[in-house]
Amino acid sequence: MKKQFLYTSLVLLMGLGANAQDKSAVKFSGFITKETAYKHLSILASDEYEGRETGKKGAWMAADYIKGEFKKLGLKPPVNGEYFQPIDMxxxxxxxxxxxxxxxxxxxxxxxxxxxxxxxxxxxxxxxxxxxxxxxxxxxxxxxxxxxxxxxxxxxxxxxxxxxxxxxxxxxxxxxxxxxxxxxxxxxxxxxxxxxxxxxxxxxxxxxxxxxxxxxxxxxxxxxxxxxxxxxxxxxxxxxxxxxxxxxxxxxxxxxxxxxxxxxxxxxxxxxxxxxxxxxxxxxxxxxxxxxxxVRAENVLGFLEGSDPKLKKEILVVTGHYDHIGLTTSGPDKVNNGADDDGSGTTGVLLIAEAFTQAKKAGKGPKRSILFMTVVGEEKGLLGSDWYSEHPVFPLENTIADLNTDMIGRTGFEYQGKPDSANYIYVVGSDKLSSELRKISEATNATYTKMILDYKYDDPADPEQIYKRSDHYNFAKHGIPIIFYFDGLHQDYHKPSDEISKINFPLLAKRAQFTFFTAWELANRANRPVVDKTDK
Missing domain, CATH: 3.50.30.30 (Glucose Oxidase; domain 1)
Incomplete structure (x- = not known):
């Protein structure tokens, strides 16, 4: 397993090292808390939501909840004045x-x-x-x-x-x-x-x-x-x-x-x-x-317009899928709650959205625009993100990157019982299309969160083919740089036992903060990440 240990200023890649912290970024990352994470996830992963299966009652309830949260935050509804992007399914x-x-x-x-x-x-x-x-x-x-x-x-x-x-x-x-x-x-x-x-x-x-x-x-x-x-x-x-x-x-x-x-x-x-x-x-x-x-199905989109007149036409997308696999007919527990998969990633999107909207209210909003999007149908074959990539609300050529959170609340098999089990994240695909994006990610981590960044799943020979199994891939196939944040497979994957009681909320919040800091850098830097590779 190849890991990157980024606890020191040894990260000096192409002139990108551990930079001075942006005080505004640090301040607004404080809105990403374990308490708020619990508030969201305790609703999304509750039995009432019946496992959030695409096209079923639970997924509609989750979509309505996310829409309500986007509205509370003051995000704009970008789909002809609506938060829902209907999917023809x-x-x-x-x-x-x-x-x-x-x-x-x-x-x-x-x-x-x-x-x-x-x-x-x-x-x-x-x-x-x-x-x-x-x-x-x-x-x-x-x-x-x-x-x-x-x-x-x-x-x-x-x-x-x-x-x-x-x-x-x-x-x-x-x-x-x-x-x-x-x-x-x-x-x-x-x-x-x-x-x-x-x-x-x-x-x-x-x-x-x-x-x-x-x-x-x-x-x-x-x-x-x-x-x-x-x-x-x-x-x-x-x-x-x-x-x-x-x-x-x-x-x-x-x-x-x-x-x-x-x-x-x-x-x-x-x-x-x-x-x-x-x-x-x-x-x-x-x-x-x-x-x-x-079948009724919709992606849920919330838009934060950038503050820079020239850069705001460029869009950073932050994604997570809110659907899961629904109900089972056997066993005493019939609800596949999907607390980690991907209630945790959806919660991460909501946390990051709150941090950025608070920054904008304080006059520190991002220069580029950010689209916060929770997609449906991931468990059915990446359907919601596929639909968006074919029917983008904002031109794909203006989309600078997608940061995708799918399972960020648990410890995967390979880290269970290890000293670093509460301070790692699998970072997938960060250099598949842009060598610069990985360097930005590493420098951001060295500056702020100092987590272990594990690149195991970037191996083209990965038998699980994780790189192709979440919603970022539908951006990557159009040549848009991506980062996929993932905690790894664990014993409760796609089982009713993927419950909120097993979520490590401090770790979820830290991973969401890392994603936020990376988004902050991408949304405010002078240039969008260069696309210099074609490995999709």
Whole structure:
């Protein structure tokens, strides 16, 4: 692990060292307190807010609370006189999902699952009197499951994952391995679509032992949210491959008339190192319909206009996502409170906004303008920040940087039990696009907060790919320098146990102060940080 220990004036990078403290910055950082942090977070992470899931009651309550706080602070509503930026978002519910084998109906979410993404706008229906079993659906040098087989117009059954030509890695899969498997699966489906397959039955063992909660999520594709942007709307018009994921038991039911089993076919392929593709005579039918349901979701924006006539057109953005993952159906505690993820970051945005608005009231406001923005839909795929990056309220070319706080209230695994557990922060992406931004960050830390700045997650080989997993990334992909402040993964991540009782409020406040001091420097320095790199 590479760390930067910045407790002394040894930080002398390109002329940037530990500068004299700005007395105004120090004064107004005093408004960032553990007490105020507790006030905000005890509301946002309460059971009443039901885990703040995007498109649900709790997220709307959180948005209303943040709007009220922005209004109290005197921030301007920048979206045509409003604080909310509505997001055009929908979910696609499936109905009439049917799968029959020899006329016998199978049970949805138990025996089979149909992903909404693989159902066209008009739905699908097929009837077949035979199917093509095509092993692992692989076509590569030395191994071809489709050799001598006609795919066009066929219902094709394949194993959803796996490659008999490669030895499986021992132990649980990491994110990098899972990502490779997902890419490989998409490549298989694309090959089948391009070659005219009518539909695909994918044997998916994850259906075999699903919990009731997981089955509920899979019904109607779990209510997956989709941005109704130009790209997605265009993709919806494209032809998709009808896909039905089936359990091992359902696959065995299809195979038994031919005297075959899933385990037997896997063994045959493994033993011979050759495909076992063949046509299976059996009646199989399936159908599904898809319905679009619009979802209420909004980013919450508060604007502080800069004081310098020339510089105020330039915008510094401070972000955090206010959504979380909502309710669970199992266990005694059903609320995923998301106190750290990302109630802490949202609280940080509110604290920093208060410090800057107090400075402006005292005649010490920032020279550049600052947009304080709490976004929704991060947990659904960075949707709110993606929407803003495509529909910016202020021109992206005028946006000098994004400072993103996502989880700043806890101690991650690697620092637990260590002497420095209450004085560190992971700083992610600070030099991906601007070498100058990291130097500004380090000099600010050396001058004011003297925390340990850990750059572990800047490693391009990071298996967690943290750099791409929060809202700053939707600014970075447009060439805008960013810093992502993060406390690291911990045992309560995405669990109901991510409660306010486990937040270290002094540490949350100190991390928010570090972000504030960095924002103060960026908002008041003569020049915006130079963009001199292209690593996104």
């Amino acid at each position: 929908a979910t696609y519910n499936l109905s009439q999902t049917v799968l029959t084998v020899n006329g016998a109906a199978k049970e949805a979410t138990v025996d089979f699952n149909i992903p909404a993404a693989n159902v066209g706008n008009k739905g699908f229906a097929f009837n077949a009197s035979d199917i093509l079993f095509a092993g692992y659906g692989l076509k590569k040098d030395g191994y071809d499951d489709f050799a001598g087989q006609n795919i066009s117009g066929k219902v094709v059954m394949i194993f959803a994952a796996g490659d008999p030509t490669q030895k499986a890695a021992p132990g649980p899969m990491d994110r990098a391995t899972m990502r490779k498997m997902m890419i490989a699966r998409q490549e298989k489906l694309k090959y089948l679509l391009d070659n005219g397959a009518l539909a695909v039955l994918a044997i998916d063992p994850t259906l075999d032992n699903m919990t009731a909660e997981a089955r509920a999520r899979s019904a109607g594709n779990g209510g997956r949210l989709t941005l109704l942007n130009a790209e997605n709307l265009a993709n919806m018009q494209k032809k998709v491959l009808s896909l039905v994921n089936i359990s091992t038991a359902t696959a065995n039911d299809i195979l038994k008339a031919s005297g075959l089993t899933v385990a037997g076919l896997q063994q045959e392929i493994t033993t011979t190192a050759k495909p076992a593709s063949r046509v299976i005579k059996i009646d199989v039918s399936a159908s599904a319909m898809k319905q679009e349901v619009k």
